[in-house]
Amino acid sequence: MRKLTINLVVHNGENYIQFIMSSLKEQTFKDWEMVVVDNASTDRSVELLELGMKTNNFNYRLFHNEKNLGFAVAQNQALANVQTPYFLILNDDVYLMPDALEKMVDFMDNHPDTAATAPRVMRWDFERARLAFRDGISNFEVAQAGFTTQIDAIGVRLFRNRRAVEWLRREEWVVQSDSKDVRDIFAKNILEVFGGSGAVAMLRKSTISNTLLPGNNFFDPTYHSYKEDLDLAYRLRNAGYVSYVLLTAVAYHNRTGVGPKEMGDWATIKNKKKQPHFVSYHSYVNHLRTLYKNEYWENILRDWPFIFWYELKKFGFLLITDPKAVIGGWVEIIRNQKYLRQSRKSVVARRRLHWQGIRRWFL
DSSP states (O other): OOSEEEEEEESSOHHHHHHHHHHHHTOSOOOEEEEEEEEOOOSSHHHHHHHHHHHTTOOEEEEEESSOOOHHHHHHHHHTTOOSSEEEEEETTEEEOTTHHHHHHHHHHHOTTEEEEEEEEEEEOHHHHHHTOOTTOOHHHHHHTTEEEEEEESOEEEOTTOOEEETTTTOBOSTTOSOHHHHHHTTOSEEEESOOOSSEEEEEGGGGGGTOBTTTBSSOTTOOSSSHHHHHHHHHHHTTOEEEEEEEEEEEEOOSSOOOSSOSHHHHHHHHHHSOHHHHHHHHHHHHHHHHHHOOHHHHHHHHHHHHHHHHHHHHHHHHHOHHHHHHHHHHHHHTHHHHHHHHHHHHHTOOSOTTTTGGGBO
8 A cells, every 4th residue: 555645636727737747756755646636627637637647657546527516525535535644635736846745754654643744835936937938948947937935835823813824925935034933933844833735735544534524524515615724724723633834845836816915904905805706705704614613612702802803894895895705605604504513513522622722823
């Protein structure tokens, strides 16, 4: 039996396929297999995937969905086919450095109490990389042209109002960074985090049974897209598990929806004005469901003024700028309320962490 399964979900990702194939081919760790789920792509994704996996002699299984079922359902489909000790959740717009898998597997081997680890994820300027393409240069050289020193994700951070952000996003990963937080962790190898990035993360399969939702779902199938990583981070923490970012393992991510560098309300409003309806809708409804499903009532009562004020501002802003996101979101919550209640019951039954233990993550 192999040691690692790479779960790759694809939807119209033809521009990235050659790079993800090249990235995986160059990995120094070779003891892995792939489970690929195509979410009804209408471009050349499937053709390029099959060509790349066959050319590189990858051990793989490829599944097709007749319609786009969303990231959460597709990842659940992939996980149902995992039989290895570890599995990697991977987006198609990620480029892994050659030693990334080796470092993450070694870390998991040497830290059996760890449920999940993620690499340090840096911003990948994919358009700049594409402009560098010319005959005679490798995929790595093309990809490298878009590598930046700007952080994309080093773990999820939560505020007392339960606003979730990618910590240190868009800060420069350099010794003389303007960010004190970056300077403080720059020389470290590992960093404990509330949760890792949903773009690329390695998990221990043996932890799954203590975090499953009704229907043996790892990700909430009602989510479609967005906030799955936050929900998973909550469930892992509630079940008593720890997660780390391995700062010496590096991946690059072409994030299409970039949040503001500043943390204030005005910066958030300006960013939300740029969000398409699809993002606003799923982010809004899934955030509320994540809180209901995972929060301790003791913590909700203590932080209620912060949470209420933040959600009220968000509700008012969306009601003016994108009313369908609010109205449609609450319709969906009501429609799926039975599964939501069952999910909370399941999460509460598996809790191993005291309500005070999770408070250290609320800034």
